[in-house]
Amino acid sequence: MRTAVVVGAGVAGLAAAGALARTGWSVTLLEREDRLRAGRSAVVLWPNGVRALRALGLAGGLDGISTPVPPTGIRRPDGQWLVQPGAAELESPPVVVHGEDLHDAFIAGLGDQVDVRGGIAVQSARVTRDRPAVGDGRVMFEADLVVAADGADSVVRRRLAAGTTFASAGFAAWRAVIPWYRAPQLPEELPPHGETMGAGHRFTYASLGEQGHQGHTSRGGIAWTATVPGALRPEPPAGQLALLRRWFAGWHAPVGQLLAATEADDLLQEPVGELKPLPGTFGVPAGPGGYVLVGDAAHAMPHHLAQGACLALEDVATLQAVLVNGSLAAGLQEYDRRRRNRVQRVLLQTRKAGSVLQPRGRLAALSRVNPRTLDKAAAIATEWPGPTG
Numbered sequence: 001m002r003t004a005v006v007v008g009a010g011v012a013g014l015a016a017a018g019a020l021a022r023t024g025w026s027v028t029l030l031e032r033e034d035r036l037r038a039g040r041s042a043v044v045l046w047p048n049g050v051r052a053l054r055a056l057g058l059a060g061g062l063d064g065i066s067t068p069v070p071p072t073g074i075r076r077p078d079g080q081w082l083v084q085p086g087a088a089e090l091e092s093p094p095v096v097v098h099g100e101d102l103h104d105a106f107i108a109g110l111g112d113q114v115d116v117r118g119g120i121a122v123q124s125a126r127v128t129r130d131r132p133a134v135g136d137g138r139v140m141f142e143a144d145l146v147v148a149a150d151g152a153d154s155v156v157r158r159r160l161a162a163g164t165t166f167a168s169a170g171f172a173a174w175r176a177v178i179p180w181y182r183a184p185q186l187p188e189e190l191p192p193h194g195e196t197m198g199a200g201h202r203f204t205y206a207s208l209g210e211q212g213h214q215g216h217t218s219r220g221g222i223a224w225t226a227t228v229p230g231a232l233r234p235e236p237p238a239g240q241l242a243l244l245r246r247w248f249a250g251w252h253a254p255v256g257q258l259l260a261a262t263e264a265d266d267l268l269q270e271p272v273g274e275l276k277p278l279p280g281t282f283g284v285p286a287g288p289g290g291y292v293l294v295g296d297a298a299h300a301m302p303h304h305l306a307q308g309a310c311l312a313l314e315d316v317a318t319l320q321a322v323l324v325n326g327s328l329a330a331g332l333q334e335y336d337r338r339r340r341n342r343v344q345r346v347l348l349q350t351r352k353a354g355s356v357l358q359p360r361g362r363l364a365a366l367s368r369v370n371p372r373t374l375d376k377a378a379a380i381a382t383e384w385p386g387p388t389g
């Protein structure tokens with residue numbers, strides 16, 4: 001039986017561990033947190049992400065936990081339109097899913113065959129002609145395949161692609177989900193989701209419905225994301241929340257209401273940036289097997305097009321497809337070939353969207369948005385032929 005060690009239990013790692021286990025691998029999943037848990041956020045899944053979930057056999061219950069988010073347009077802080085809602089050129093609208101619902105789907109997908117080890121913070125990766133292995137300073141975990149799914153700051157990637165670093169884009173982002181029982185009632189004239197930008201600041205929100213409502217997420221609430229110029233804030237969460245309320249004060253409804261209903265514990269602060277340069281390869285042979293980079297460990301990029309988790313799912317669906325037949329080394333080479341152009345394409349569109357959505361300096365003051373640039377970037381980023389393409 002082929003063996004795999006998966007490092008990191010985020011979207012990429014959970015999906016990879018489940019996919020390998022379901023196709024007959026013996027899998028050990030290492031996570032530095034003591035237990036597996038979902039982030040305090042919601043995830044927008046574009047059609048490419050849904051297609052990847054389907055290829056992984058995990059899209060079964062998606063209808064019950066997701067809410068469609070058709071195009072909303074973009075407003076200015078005073079509520080005036082910057083971009084009127086239009087018909088985006090997508091085969092179907094993206095959907096938004098509560099992070100905990102998605103997490104539950106991944107946990108169910110692990111089955112009972114994955115050996116899950118919490119509290120293991122990987123510190124090293126052995127890069128020799130021997131079998132691949134990672135260690136936490138006490139134990140080495142050896143396998144035919146090591147899957148590096150340990151996020152943007154990946155320890156494993158730093159060992160395999162030392163020249164690649166996570167470079168800040170000059171913004172910090174916050175995400176939160178206000179649980180349905182303390183989410184404000186949105187006025188009827190407001191759409192259930194929206195996007196507003198001004199002077200480099202950006203705020204998006206999406207209603208996840210109420211708990212248990214048919215067609216809505218089982219957990220419900222309202223998810224929002226705020227992006228502001230500057231570095232990560234060192235204040236404790238209560239101080240960060242106070243800053244957010246100040247920065248977005250006076251913005252049109254429901255921005256103020258949502259921030260007022262948010263509690264410090266709901267907040268998740270994250271850096272915004274990209275890997276520079278991309279790793280030279282996403283598949284590194286070692287002995288008869290090798291290492292493979294998936295998700296943010298391979299290609300972290302700003303969230304302007306909300307594609308990071310979707311790309312992670314594409315990675316895993318592709319990995320599953322290339323490992324079906326043939327040698328592991330050939331599979332890793334093929335994985336790199338299929339993912340490289342695709343990732344570069346989405347990165348390019350993300351940069352284009354970023355120059356429009358998060359402009360700096362004089363451009364930020366002008367607050368001009370070319371809707372065609374955004375629609376085109378979203379449409380191109382969403383085009384993915386599937387794991388065998």
Ligand SMILES: Cc1cc2nc3c(=O)[nH]c(=O)nc-3n(C[C@H](O)[C@H](O)[C@H](O)COP(=O)(O)OP(=O)(O)OC[C@H]3O[C@@H](n4cnc5c(N)ncnc54)[C@H](O)[C@@H]3O)c2cc1C
Nearest residue numbers: 008010011012032044122150151173295296306308309310
């Ligand atoms: C503000 C914002 C909004 C976003 N919105 C969307 C969206 O709507 N749609 C979308 O598709 N994408 C979105 N993204 C991107 C998406 O969140 C990421 O691309 C995705 O979560 C990456 O998943 P991952 O599993 O690769 O990494 P992570 O989620 O970072 O998971 C890495 C895991 O590895 C563990 N780990 C780290 N180091 C070690 C170690 N040394 N040893 C053991 N374990 C370790 C961590 O604890 C963690 O569990 C957004 C990103 C941001 C910042």
